[in-house]
Amino acid sequence: MTDPCDAAAADTTTRPLTVGEVEALLRAAAPPQLAESWDSNQLICGDPDEPVRNILLAVDPVGVVVDExxxxxxxxxxxxxxLYLRGTDHVSATDPKGKVVHRLVRAGIALANAHTTLDAAHGGVAAALADRVGLLDTRPLQPNPEDPTQGIGRVGALPAPTRLRDLAAAVAAALPDSAPGLLVGGELDAVVETxxxxxxxxxxxxxxxxxAGVDVFLTADLRHHPASEHLEAGRPYLLCGTHWATEWVGLPPLAARLEAAAQARGHRLSTYVSQIVTDPWALRLSTGR
Ligand SMILES: [Zn+2]
Known part of the structure; x- marks a missing residue:
């Protein structure tokens, strides 16, 4: 694949990258061939020829992220x-997504996304999550058929055997915080290693x-029946974080990679990873008296 940035590689000025060139850097970091068949990973709105000096990275393309x-x-x-996983027949500002499109176009802000491509990629969401847990000798949980070195999830070993409750405390500390926190399912004092x-x-x-034969599975959004029925049959024990927290961890490495790639091509690009929690939940209260 031709990288549109190559033509500019010898340019010693600090000409800003274009939206199209940033897209090319994004495709290098999160290759399109890693996408799941049902997914959407693309430039959602914006002009490929417009300049880009500052990029905001976030989990969700929602109103507060546009504000930021x-x-x-x-x-x-x-x-x-x-923004639109299943397509749409209108982008009028009569609904929140159409409003996002209108505000972005009016402000001249492009929007692109990398979803399952970033989940699966080297250095992507799954790899970053494995790094936060401190896993060693990692491999994909569900290897990509085209490239088995990348894929959905990661499997690895802890540096030393530990009790589930201690692993959970370390994982909770390693993830960004949002209201629901981290739920733990399984024998709290059992020793776990993978x-x-x-x-x-x-x-x-x-x-x-x-x-995969592991002792613990860290993910998010687990529902009562699948989780309960799973634990009835034993390991892996379950750590259930939030959707936002377990995916947000993939953004800082992506931001660093985009900046480094731009710099290597002689362009100045600044990135900022949004700290706004876009989980739907704003508050967790313990129930009962
Ligand atoms: Zn997600």
Missing amino acids: AMARGADMIITHHP VAVSGGAGDSLLGTARA
Whole structure:
């Protein structure tokens, strides 16, 4: 694949990258061939020829993220989630997504996303989550058929055997905080050594994690019945974080990679990773008296 940035590699000025060139850097970091068939990973709105000096990275393309991009003078937003996963027949400002499109176009801010491509990539969401847990000798939980060195989730070993409750405390400390926190399922004092991780909703990977023979599975969005029925059959024990927290961890490495790639090509690019929690939950209260 031709990299549009190559033509500018010899340019010693600090000409800003274009939206199209940033897209090329994004495709290098999160290769399109890693996308799941149902997914959307692309430039959602924006002109490929427009300049980009400042990028805001966030998990969700929602209104508060647009507010932040405008306040920070960003020319482009890169989110993990697509704005329209299933397509739409209108972009009128009569609904929140159409409003996002209108505000971005009016402000001249481009929006692109890297979803399952970033989940699966080297240095992507799954790899970053494995790094936060401190896993060694990692491999994909569900290898990509085209390239088995990349794929959904990661499996690896802890540096030393530890009790589930201590691992959970370390994982909780290693993730960014949001209201629901981290839930733990299993024998709290059991000794564990191998872990599978997958950011975002992990219900569909419970069987894959069990087949991997690991002691613990860290993911998010687990529902009562799948989790309960899974634990009835034993390991892997479950660590259930939030969707936002388990995916946000993939953004700082992506930001660093984009900046480094721009710099290597002689362009100045600044990135900022949004700290706004876009989980739907604002508050957790313990229930009962
Ligand atoms: Zn997600």
